[in-house]
Amino acid sequence: MILLIDTTKERLGKTTLDKWEETPKYKSNYEYINASELNISHCLGCNFCWLKTPGECVVKDDYEPILKKISVADQVWLITDTKFGFVSYRTKNIVDRVMPLVTMNIHFVKKQMRHVPRYKKNPDWGVIYTSEGDKDYLSKWCERVAINFAGKSLGAYGIDETWEAVKCMQ
Amino acid sequence: MHAIIINGSPRAEKYSNTEKIIDAFAEGLSEAGASSERYAIANKSNWEKTRTAYIDNEEIIIALPLYVESIPGVLLEFLETLPVKDTNTRISFILQGGFAEASQLECGVEFLKKLPSYLGVSYGGTLIKGDNFGIRVVKEEDVIKLTGPYKEMGKTFVKENGFKEETVKRFAGPEIFPFYMRVMLSIMFKTFAKKKYAEVANEWGSKRTIDYKPWV
Numbered sequence: 001m002i003l004l005i006d007t008t009k010e011r012l013g014k015t016t017l018d019k020w021e022e023t024p025k026y027k028s029n030y031e032y033i034n035a036s037e038l039n040i041s042h043c044l045g046c047n048f049c050w051l052k053t054p055g056e057c058v059v060k061d062d063y064e065p066i067l068k069k070i071s072v073a074d075q076v077w078l079i080t081d082t083k084f085g086f087v088s089y090r091t092k093n094i095v096d097r098v099m100p101l102v103t104m105n106i107h108f109v110k111k112q113m114r115h116v117p118r119y120k121k122n123p124d125w126g127v128i129y130t131s132e133g134d135k136d137y138l139s140k141w142c143e144r145v146a147i148n149f150a151g152k153s154l155g156a157y158g159i160d161e162t163w164e165a166v167k168c169m170q
Numbered sequence: 171m172h173a174i175i176i177n178g179s180p181r182a183e184k185y186s187n188t189e190k191i192i193d194a195f196a197e198g199l200s201e202a203g204a205s206s207e208r209y210a211i212a213n214k215s216n217w218e219k220t221r222t223a224y225i226d227n228e229e230i231i232i233a234l235p236l237y238v239e240s241i242p243g244v245l246l247e248f249l250e251t252l253p254v255k256d257t258n259t260r261i262s263f264i265l266q267g268g269f270a271e272a273s274q275l276e277c278g279v280e281f282l283k284k285l286p287s288y289l290g291v292s293y294g295g296t297l298i299k300g301d302n303f304g305i306r307v308v309k310e311e312d313v314i315k316l317t318g319p320y321k322e323m324g325k326t327f328v329k330e331n332g333f334k335e336e337t338v339k340r341f342a343g344p345e346i347f348p349f350y351m352r353v354m355l356s357i358m359f360k361t362f363a364k365k366k367y368a369e370v371a372n373e374w375g376s377k378r379t380i381d382y383k384p385w386v
Contacts, residue, residue: 054378068385086246089243137281
C-alpha cells in the first residue's frame, strides 16, 4: 500500500492522485490522508513509547490511525508546504511521532548506529514539497529519515516534479 | 555579553536533558562574566515572552535536542512566529542528541547553519555533542558528570565570541568510532544496554517488554 500524507491546506496531494489515476499502469493500492484537518500534536519527547508503554504513543489525538497505516505501508509520501527551506512543522510533527515504530534498543546497521525496528515491515519514504523548498537539504533529510526507520529514500520532489515522484509509486 | 538562552526542547523542563545542559552552560557564561536570561518553549504559554526577549536582544542561544535528523516540530512552529531581524542579532545553537557518534548530528547542523539567514540574522556556530540520553536516567548526583563539559563551553563561548569551528570539533568527539570500539559497543548494546533499558522500563511501570508489538 502506498500512503500519501498531505499536510497542505490546499490538499496539493490531490494533484499527485489525479496524475496517478490518469495512468492505468500505476493503479496500485493507495491511501490518501488529508492531515491538514486533523488534530495532531507535536511529539512531547516523553519517551513513554520506548520505556513505559512500548510501541504506543500516550498522546491520544488523531495520530494513531496514521501511525498504524505507516506501520503496514510499502511507501510513505509526505506532501508538505515548506518553511526555512524545510518541511512545515505539521509534517515534521508527523515524522517526529513515528518513534513508536522503533524500540529503545540500539544496534549497528552498516555504518549507522540505529534503534532496532519494532516490526518486520518498514516503509520507504518520499517527500513532495511546495514553494521554496531546499531540494538538496530535503533530499538529504529524507535519506536520513529512511535510515532511521529501516527503509529506503524515494527522494524529494518539488510539486512541479510530481510526475517524477509518481513514477516511483509502484 | 548578555545572552538569551532558549530551551527548544518539547519535553517539560523538569525532565529536559537540554535544560540540564543549559544549567551547566549558563554557569560557565556567568563565570566568564556574561549574564543570561532563560526561556523554554515546551509550554506554549511561554511563547509570547520568549518572542519578546528574542526581539529585544541581540545575543541569542537556542539549545535543542535532535528530533528525527533535524529540529523538533514544535520548535519549527515557534520559529515560524519570529519576525525577520537584521545581522546585529546573532543566533548560536547547542544541538544535542542520544547517539554517541558526532556524524549523527550532521543533518541537524546543516539546517541550523542556514536557519539564521532565513530570519535575517547572523550565525554564531553550533556546538554539537551526542551521548546525552543518559542524563535523564542516571542518578541526580551523576548528572553533573555528563553536563560538566558544557560549563567549560559556556566560558569558551564568551572568550572566543561564539562557537568556533575548532572548539566545536574537539567538543563533538569522533565522527565515527574506530572499528574496535564499534565491536565493543555492539556487544554492549546487546547485553548491558539492553538490560539497563529493560530495568528503566520496569522502574517507569511498564508492563510490556521493550520490543512489545501492540499491533500484531
